[in-house]
Amino acid sequence: MSTLSVIEKWVEVRSKVLDLGCGNGNILSELQKTKDINGLGVEIEEKNIEECLLQNINVLEQNIDDGLINFSNDSFDVVILSQTIQVLKNPDTALEEITRIGKTCIVTIPNFGHWRSRLSLLLNGRMPVTSPLPESWHATPNIHLCTLKDFEMLCSELLISIEERVTVNSNNQSKWYLDIWPNLFSASAIYKISK
């Protein structure tokens, strides 16, 4: 099962969905087709914003780091933060904000505890450069990378409950063996959280 199909499974028909860092709007576009959702994206990349408009996706040009005070409490059924938390200045504030705005939140994170990253650091003695995280340490937009364990501990500190978790490999597929040692085997994880 791919990340997108996991998200699809967790989003109910005709719900109101906010995708923070929505990229070119592909998740929202897919959810519009399969779940008839009422979607809104937030994005800062010009090219992505244009892509959203072309796909008829409502999109706000807004920097998540500047705050989300314009979104009121529980104003969305679902808030998605997909492969975005690691580029934010304040991931903890972001988690508190999304759980305020959304009744349910879906967060996907790249797992820095993946065996490739660990091995790369161990053997090369340099910050890992892997296919899911391809930039060198000085050029990467990913300023707040974490492992699954780190993320789960932060959620517990913030009193955010993790309702579900699905782990995927570097091909974005969930496999049974990943859950033998998720923090080592999975390249990414998809969390369903709420407060």
Add this chain to the structure above:
Amino acid sequence: MDNKISSVGKVQTQSFESKETLILESGEQLESLEMIFETYGNLNPERTNAILVCHALSGSHHSAGYYEDPDERKGWWDSLIGPGKAIDTDKYFVVSPNNLGGCHGTTGPASIDPKTQEIYGPDFPMVTVSDWVNCQALLADHLGIKVWHSVIGGSLGGMQALNWSIIYPDRIRKAIVIAAAPKLSAQNIAFNEVARQAIITDSDYQDGYYLKAGKSPKRGLRLARMVGHITYLSDEAMRDKFGRELKEDKLNFGYGAEFEVESYLRYQGDVFSESFDANTYLLMTKLLDYFDPADKCDGSLVKAFEPIKAQVMVVSFTSDWRFSPERSKEISDALLEANKNVSYLEIESTHGHDSFLFSEDRYVRAIKAFLGSGQ
């Protein structure tokens, strides 16, 4: 991107007359109305491709193309309206009226009052953005357009687009609200008041009856335009365009136009004062000051936006200080809170408030994408 310089070509002004009594928001009535407009492109048989373009303060119905000479008197939005342009006349039928109270042929202060057979002058009733929208709706009826594909405007034009989506939610599918504000700030009103005082205190104003007296308050109108014009530009744009450049290479120690910026403003003021009616200018600045859709809803913009069904795209420009991005954000945030279909774009531009007149690449692409999607 293909930035071909194409024009709608030679255009003709059309006119529409309504004999129905028009009741204005102020309670005053107009017995008849003549409206001047231009159209570009072709209306499809289903009548679903019509776009209304709303002009701003001092604008006119002539928004694209030219009359005789291709290089002269180009429409004020010729950079955006035309074949292949942001508002593509190969796809859309564009309607561009001169609004009520204007001075380009639509009934206004310089028209004859049918009751007295005299020029209205200062006795022309005060009109509001809603009155403008209602007149535009009459024009739509006249043209057989039940639902606009889109209503688009910058500045005061954006306020009309917004008002359209509130007053006629079933007659508009998309609205593009560019470089606008939900209402004027004290500073905005202050600048308008300076402009009005410049006109009213000109001895040739004659309490507004200058046409009857065979005069024209040109000095006042010129000053009003000069002040206004400064608010349309950004500090950066003025620095780039004029800097401290002198017309001659030395100081003359006098009050002539020595700096380029002085001579530019004087020229702009001169041209404007020759072509625009002072009473119309007064009227339109007042109309701007009065605009406040939230006022009827206990000051709540969110409530005011409740009827909206259109998809709205709000666009602001980084260097605009007349209606800054924060003002556009107010509109966008209220639409968000009201659970409406809204998109918001903040476009990097150095041209200040006037940015909405320029065909900056990102701006053009965004308009095209928004207009073209979801059909």
